């Protein structure tokens with residue numbers, strides 16, 4: 001089922017999320033399926049639960065274009081970041097039309113859990129590193145609007161998305 005994507009300034013996008021319990025409830029399993037349908041439909045590369053109105057510590061990574069099968073990031077924690085930063089253009093499904101440069105650590109190590117609750121560790125310095133950091137930000141109420149350097153597209157749309165935290 002395709003879920004509507006929540007846009008700024010919706011309050012849920014600014015809230016912290018609660019950890020997902022194991023074994024996964026029917027509700028969460030269903031949510032993961034629906035998030036996959038929704039991110040495909042929206043042509044995104046990642047989607048965090050608050051973006052579909054749910055405050056779970058859960059995101060879906062959809063980087064099939066980069067050869068990475070879609071997978072859920074459940075209860076993720078950033079364990080290590082490189083000192084080296086990379087500045088890359090980002091957009092967000094919760095503020096469509098706005099794109100800008102965002103600086104983040106070039107390389108990260110993330111710990112999360114798989115569908116069975118088993119711990120997984122992911123280290124990356126490419127697209128996956130970038131998308132995981134963007135999604136983990138969402139899980140703690142942070143959006144690119146807080147981190148944008150130069151705005152490359154859609155500057156005129158910004159006032160529509162601004163909220164108190166920005």
Ligand SMILES: [Zn+2]
Pocket residue numbers: 091092093094134138
């Ligand atoms: Zn986003």
